[in-house]
Amino acid sequence: MRLHRSAVKAGAAGKPATAARHAAEALRLLGWPDGEPSAPALAARLLLTLAHAEAEQGRTDRGLELLDRAETLADLADVGTVLQQRGLLLLRRGEIDAALKLLDAAVPVLQEHGEPTVLARTLLNRGVVHLTAGRVRLARADLRQCHDLAGTHGLDLLAAKAEHNLGYCALADGDVPAALQTFDTAADSLRRLHADGFLAISMLDRGRALLGAGLDTAAAEELDQSIELLKRHRLSQDLGEAELARAQAALGSGDLAAAALWSARARARFTRRHNRAWAALAASLQVRVDLAAAARVTAGADHAPEATTRRKLLAVARQATRLAATLRDLGLRHDAGGADLLALRARIAAGDTPTAEQRVAARRVLPADVPLDTRLLRRLTRAELHRADGNPRPALDELHKGLATLQEHRRRFGSLELQSSVAALGADLGTVGLDISWSLGPPGLVFNWSERSRAQSFRTRSVLPPQDPQVADALAELRQLRRAVRLAELEGRPEPLLRARCSELEQGIRRQGWWAADTEEGHGAATDAEVLAELARAGQSMVTYLVRRDQLHALVLASGTITSVELGAYAPVAESVRRLLSDLDTAADRRLPPKLAAVVRASADRQATTLDQALIAPVRAALGTHDVILVPTRQLAVLPWGLLPSLRGRPVSVAPSASVWLAARTADRTATTGSPLLVAGPDLLHADAEIDAIAALYPRGRVLRGAAATATDVLAGMDAAPVVHVAAHGHHDTQNVLFSRLELGDGPLLAYELQRLGTAPGQVVLSACDVGRAVVRAGDELVGFTAALLHAGTANVVASVARIPDELGPKVMAHYHRAVATGVTPARALADLPEATPFVCFGAG
Known part of the structure; x- marks a missing residue:
């Protein structure tokens, strides 16, 4: 019937009022509601369409009433659809358990009698319910089945939606690279389908994933594109959330002007929507930005701030105090506590004397469910309070405890949860500690604090899930439930059962020490x-x-x-x-x-x-x-030190921190019992000649060339190898360092994949391109392909930090390996090369 088709089309296009009008008109033509419809099966389908349209307009109870009537008219082919739709409407009312029972009942009926479209949609929705509840394995099974079914029947939009939610499953598992790649695949499909509204949400989610992985610049680019699409489709709430995430990305990258602009836009948008909770969150970020801007002026100063700066800081303190009261009224008690601490920090920075009440609040014992960022902020605030009172040693104790809390969280739960605010606080703890130690004078104390700062930020965030399935399931459920609790909190719903389940999971993880068994930290800060x-x-x-x-x-x-x-x-x-x-x-x-x-x-x-x-x-x-070990800071990390006249011919090695150097020097190398691995990648002039010259020096070596040098085989060959030499094109991705790569026979070997190594190779030489380059983040955190190898446990990595001619590798590398094969250290072998090169020895030397 034409009216039925028009109703379905209008519903799919997001026009529920039009859909309801067409469906109601068709039902009247069939004799309903005045009597029994002349075509019961068709009437049932029209009632299903009308029920959905009513619910879309906020009339869920009316929709359920219509489904009751549809159930009495439906033939066997539509029974599953009725069950599915009733489940979705109950889901809208927050009755998750009841909704899930109906969806469970619908699936086998639809598999037997239903249409593929309805079955695929049911599997998609049930998968999302499982995902929301933290049951990631069940969610993944439903979503994969939906994706396959949709692909078989040409339901491309449903397939893309399933793909996107599979990205969420990977993110819940803690597998950031897999999540980003899956989001990319879904986004490509949505672009082909011109489904810009769904694409905007997909890009928003990918931007959040990048932000959570600490890739602020890449997140900003993704969010900028999402924001443009969200504006076009007038998705106001999502747009405000995207603007708030964009502000967080700007703050994480140190662009305070952009952070102020985006947080103000988000706050204004939420205010216009009368969404007080989200507006307060945006205001909280504004306070952080204002405080950071003022703190830049006063950072490390030995004198009181100037009058203008002091007035700004006191204004920030008043703003934070008012915000704390608003947050308490909204039931956001932890956010309110954070605002109180920001107010106190602003007063301390202004040289104002904190009140007795503020001092007591700063020392009060925190409840067990206080978020990590608030715990770290309180340690930082207490340290600044001690410092203002002229007590530097207790201040250092507070900072040390804060860093220990951060490391313990990483060890227990992994680092995926360390959003930009937490990462920034970690860097602040180290920076303030370094500044205080400098004021105290002894170089040894300054050195120790510089190592604490570097050591805590150098450790790469865990971007892959743990191997133990019990650990993986517990952490995945915890991540999802934390998100659900936070969203419920912003909507004014307490959700005590979800909170209790989160506490239960956290206690279990701490009690069992699950995560610690999977993520060996390897070393602490060296003294x-x-x-x-x-x-x-x-x-x-x-x-x-x-x-x-x-x-x-x-x-x-x-x-x-x-x-x-x-x-x-x-x-x-x-x-x-x-x-x-x-x-x-x-x-x-x-x-x-x-x-x-x-x-x-x-x-x-x-x-x-x-x-x-x-x-x-x-x-x-x-x-x-x-011989010299250099521990650089900021851009010095990418300097070709061997080209400096005073260092030519002198063994030099570069380490991200003294702690990394010490760990590499003292590590047990007896585990590197594999064979040397020599790799000639595709499309690199002279690669084969280079590998041939080196292979003669390693009779037990394994050689992989061209198409045979696959990423899988190279990674497997690297495991426990004493020496690895790779002559292959590489690419250092400055925007997304997880995807810095070597180009091999079947595609790229990505930096994050090195975390899969069981035993890191003893020495790796990357002889082509500029793969030795890195991005240096706050706290002198070195990230890139070379850093990934060092993090994995490789003692020495030799790579160039600048572009080199293709013919330079073969010319110098045979000379280098002749020396290394006789027992000469990598740093000495580089120093003895017949000509100066931009190659650098990273690690133990």
């Missing part, structure tokens, strides 16, 4: 005494670089002592590093005219000399003649 002792045993010296108040400093550890050296402003040094890398990239192009090539090489030499004078000359005497 000055431990590092000095190992340096003496190794006959080496170390330089740790730090930036404080935009000034560059060096701590030199040599001959049993630590010396602090001031080096000058950081900005000119960072600019010289940028220019040197740019010159090296340009010089790698052999198509340059000879005169231009000479100019570029001369420029690179000048920058190397400038950096040598700034970074090495002031510490040269203290270093003596020892």
Whole structure:
């Protein structure tokens, strides 16, 4: 019937009022509701359509009444549809258990008698219910069945929706890369279908996943696209949430102006919607941004803030106090507690004396269910309070306890839950501790706090789920239920049963130590005494670089002592590093005219000399003649140190922290009992010749070439290998470092996949491209392919931090491996190369 088709079409297009009008008119033509309809089966289907349209307009009870009538008229083919629709309407009313029973009853009936479209939709909805309840395995089974069924019958939109929710399953499992890839696949399908409304939500979810993984820049790009689509489709609530997430991404990347803009937009949008809870959350982020902006001016200052800055800080404190009251009125007690702490921090930074009540509140014992970010914020606030009172040692104790809490959370639960606010607080704990230790004076104390800061932020966030299925299920359920509790809280629903289940899961994880068994941290922060002792045993010296108040400093550890050296402003040094890398990239192009090539090489030499004078000359005497370990900061992490004149011909290794170096030096290497692995990737000129020259040095070595060098085989061959050499194109993805990669025979080997190694290889050489480059985040967290290898436990990684000509690898690598094969250390082998190169030895040396 034409009216029935029109009703169904209007419902699918999101026009429930039109759908209801067409369905009601058709029912009147059939004689309903005045009498028995002339065509019962058709009337049943029209009643189903009308019930859905009524519910879409907020009249769920009316929809259920219509379903009661439809059930009496439906033939066997439509019974499953009635059950499915009744389940969905109960789900709208929050009756999850009753809804699930109806969906469970509908599936076998639909499998026997129903239409594929209705069955696929039922499986999709039941999968979403399971996912919301934290039953991820059941959700995945339903969603996969829906996806396969939809694909078989050409139901492309349902297949895309199932794919998207499978991404949510991966995210609940803690498998961030799989979630991002699945979201990508779903988004591609939605684009082909021109389903822009669903695409906008898909991109919002992917942006949130990137944000949760700490990839703020990539998250911002994804959210920007989502926001444009959400505006076009006038999805106001989702748009406000996207704007709030965009503000979080901006804050995480340090762009305070953008964070202020986006949080203000989100707050205004939620206010217009009369959504007080979400508006208060946006206001809370605004307070954090305002406090961060004012704190930039006063950070580490030894004097009281200027009058203008003080007025701004006191205004932030008043704003935070008012916000705390609003949040309490809304029942958001933990958010209110966080706002109170922000108010106290602002007053302390302004030089104001906290009240006795505020001091008592800061020291009050917290309930067990207080979120991690509030716990860390309180430790930070208490430390700042001690510092303001002139008690630096108790302040350091508070900061140390905060970092210990953060590490314990990582160890127990993994790091997927560490959203940008928590990661930023972790970096703040280390930074404040470093500043306090600097004011106290002893270089050893400064060194120890620099290691605490670097060590806690260097550890890569866990982006893969644990192997134990019991652990995986518990953590997946906990993640989903936490999200459900938070959403219920924002809607004013207490949900005590969900909260109780969360507490039960958390206690079980702590009691069993499940996560700890799956994620061995490997090492803590090294102390000055431990590092000095190992340096003496190794006959080496170390330089740790730090930036404080935009000034560059060096701590030199040599001959049993630590010396602090001031080096000058950081900005000119960072600019010289940028220019040197740019010159090296340009010089790698052999198509340059000879005169231009000479100019570029001369420029690179000048920058190397400038950096040598700034970074090495002031510490040269203290270093003596020892081999050197360098622990860089910020952009110094991507400097080709071996090109600096004072370091040419001298063994140098670079480590993200002294703790990483010490762990690599003292690790048990007896487990690397596999065969050497030599890989020639596809489409790289000279790769085969390079591997042939090296293979003669390793008679037991395994060689993989071209198409045979698959990502799976290379990863398997790396496991427990003493030496791995890869001559393959690579790509360092600055926006999404999880996907930095080596190009192999069947596609890329991605950085995050290295976490699957059972035993890390002892030494890895990456001889092509610039895979040694990295992104340096807050707290000197080094991320990229090289960092992933070091995190996995590889003692030494040799890679270039700049582009190199294709022919350079074969020329120098045979020389390098001849030395290593005779027992020479990687750092010494690099130093003895016949020509200077941008290759760097990362790790133990």
